[in-house]
Amino acid sequence: MTTTAQPSGSTRKPSATAVMALGHATVDFYQGAVPALVPFLVAERGYGYTAASGIVLAATLLSSVVQPLFGALTDRRTMPWLIPVSSLCAGVGIALSGLGGSYVLTWLAVALAGIGVAAYHPESARLARTAARGSHVAMGWYSLGGTLGFALAPVVVGPVLTAGGLGATPWLVVPAAAGVLGTVSAIRVLARRAAVGRSAAARSAAPDNWPVFLRLSAVVVCRSVVFVGLSAFIGLYAQERVGGGPATGSAALFTLFAGGAAGTVAGGRLAVRWGRVRTVRLAYAASVPVVAGVVLVPGPALFVFAALAAAVLYVPFSLHVTLGQDFLPSRVGTASGVTLGLAVSVGGVVSPGIGALGEAAGLGVALAPLIGLCALAWWLARGLPEPDTEAYGASTGSARGTTSSV
Template identity: 80%
Template sequence: MAVGHATVDFYQGAVPTLVPFLVAERHYGYVAASGIVLAATLLSSIVQPLFGALTDRWTMPWLIPASSLGAGLGIALSGPGDSYVLTWLAVALSGIGVAAYHPESARLARTASRGSHVAMGWYSLGGNIGFALAPVAVSPVLSSGGLDASWWLVAPAVAGVALTASVIRSLARRAAVERAAGRGAGRDDWPVFVRLSAVVVCRSIIFVGLSAFIALYAQQRVPGGSATGSAALFTLFAGGAVGTVLGGPLAKRWGRVRTLRAAYGAGVPAVAGLVFIPGPALYVFAALTAAALYVPFSLQVTLGQDYLPNRVGTASGVTLGLAVSVGGVASPGIGALADLVGLRAALAPLIAVCALAWLVAGTLTEPDADTDAGSGPAPRSAVEPGAEAPGAR
């Protein structure tokens, strides 16, 4: 499941990697470039709750390979031709594919992990690795063949479907049993989930905003041309992978909510350093920012699932899928502001957004049943044969 997650989130990382090539070959401005990012995120944000609600009602394992192929095909179609509208629609198709993938995939990953925060961290790490590999893979392909070479970028989706097909079938059968065993497992805590969602939205605005513009920003702040932009994107995504690995162990030691608060608190000075400190230090602050934003990533997924034990698909769609899509809605605003006052001034408000995430995170509480599958056995009476503990749902 982690490998499949990597092949899908590869296409989330591919979109900001496409932006400098679109700017260079088609002479897009900041607003036009941010509109491409919006294409990948707007429709994704709108349909994400719908897919979550559908997977709360039915187990839909077929949605995982179908959405994977949709994500890959959209990016493959984004390069050929000169039409901005067709490029926008192709990237939008990729965004919808990513949106459809996450709720059901996260449900099956939860089944495979049996509720472990650490195991879900590895699943989330797969997505982060896909993000991190996108600049490394996409830039050489487009540098050598131009935007017309984007057809080659469908390959990860095909590989992901082939590698995970048998696992998905097996997990789907187990998930159906657990769904029946877990009915009525607890009360949905919507007020706390809404506050968690606000934190997720703030995090998404920061990360998607940075991922959309950090390549262009690095080219302005660090000598070296387009290579500096690709390096900045890779650093941002790789730092996120490190943060994801750290999140599960830190949560086992300190608790999920406490870890989440500390991460966003550390993110405020990290984002400030990224925006204001010039030169190669940009890469250091990019890594620190990404780590701070990704330590809470898998923890937010399991927190959301525990806040809404009867709406796991909806919770997964919001905390996992929406987390990497809704921020794109703010990207055109950042782009428009950058056209008026420059990119550094346009990125500065992200510091305040991170501070807001830290403040709202301070209002969250640990769910009543905060157990990690790796931290000890569940009570025998709470576990059906072949099913996870209801509290873990």
């Protein structure tokens, strides 16, 4: 990330992309917090695989339904206020999730967090696009913020709940509050710039390519099922394969999420060198053997393959967003809602089925189909064209490779 030169003696301001990445980290922290809660819910409340996967479903089912709706709303008008409001909804939902012993109330609290995450992504991705000024690398940094938020969730949630039990979940609202305070000024500036960019994009945008966007969406769905399936159950799977209690599960989750950080950064840089579509294809081809390693290779090697799997699954993460925005240049909010938000949420819809199969036949059997989904994602990605990016540059109003300060 870069910043523009500041006058001598003045305070150097963070780049707009860095600020948006910070906000993205604090919201996606709550996506990572849900699977991090699962081992503690199993330990303190005796939930089985199906009940635990239902909690993951709570964070994702409503999110999957409302995500395109929020995207369509942001295509009609700039809604910067939605970003802080949705951030607080996510934080409050997770904060309430450990209070009381009712499964229904826990489910509803986690569902509130999921709706907050769903509302956040379309408008945030639009403003991040404005901040990035057409740079794939900058969008990679924005996506990295979300990846780091995911990765930090088990690091924070594990010690907090180990020390205080599920009753300590109210402390988990702190990242949301910090994210709102840290980004509100930048959001105002970017919202004004995005309104100008919307007018320019309307004059210069190419036609929307729905058939190709739907193919990309299918790729996103495959990736989502694979990654959410791994994140929901790798904590419990690691305890089975390696031994140890919830601390082992938290370590496996951190390894999975942290491995994605390198992949997210690499994705933007590889796209500059090889092109986005080629990078996406190669990443999914590599995902087949490494996800197979997570499922099939015994012992502590699971942690190595988890890191590799996260890396290759996150290489295309930010590229999905910019590709979707280029395939639907007049519906950036919708494209962002599907490629960025639904990338995480839709996989949770399948997680109860993985949990039920895990109870019936073991987690190893339940996770094995994820290998085939990686192969399907690679096959679907082979049919994606590299889009014309002139409209992307026009809508952001700047050449690639630059970011701005706020």
